[in-house]
Amino acid sequence: MPSIEDQSGSEANSHLVHEFEGVYEQMRAHVTGRDRNGLGEMLSPGYTFTSPDGQRMQRDEVLDLEMRIPPPTDVGGFSVQQVTEEVVVVRGQDVVKGNFPAGSISDDLATSMRSGVRIVFTSVWRRHQDGWQMVSNDAHVDVSFGGTV
Numbered sequence: 001m002p003s004i005e006d007q008s009g010s011e012a013n014s015h016l017v018h019e020f021e022g023v024y025e026q027m028r029a030h031v032t033g034r035d036r037n038g039l040g041e042m043l044s045p046g047y048t049f050t051s052p053d054g055q056r057m058q059r060d061e062v063l064d065l066e067m068r069i070p071p072p073t074d075v076g077g078f079s080v081q082q083v084t085e086e087v088v089v090v091r092g093q094d095v096v097k098g099n100f101p102a103g104s105i106s107d108d109l110a111t112s113m114r115s116g117v118r119i120v121f122t123s124v125w126r127r128h129q130d131g132w133q134m135v136s137n138d139a140h141v142d143v144s145f146g147g148t149v
Contacts, residue, residue: 020080020090023125023132032071036063044126044133052119052141053106070098072119086127087135093120093142109141118142 030038047059072094097116
């Protein structure tokens, strides 16, 4: 798995970087294994997602969709920025390729994703008593990779 990089350059943040390598590995396992409950535990109750075509989705909508769409591959290019002791911003990218259920995304995006597109994302995570939960995730297509929306 590609390692998450500490953009601040601080050695004090190396523990956090290592911790998030594990967090993302766990999240990837839940998504790939279609483990709705496991993934749900990693999303805060108020979680929101903005899709590459600008659709805003709530937690339950995302959980339903994640169980029906092709899982991302080639996840990497991570950076972690600590905002407070309890909040971090993670940026990264993944490749999404495959057929998506009708109506789940725009027709243009679905067409691009059949061939594969690189998705660039920014996620906000908050620490809670049992670990980290994702608060929000915003994604867009990296057009330099070849995908267009």
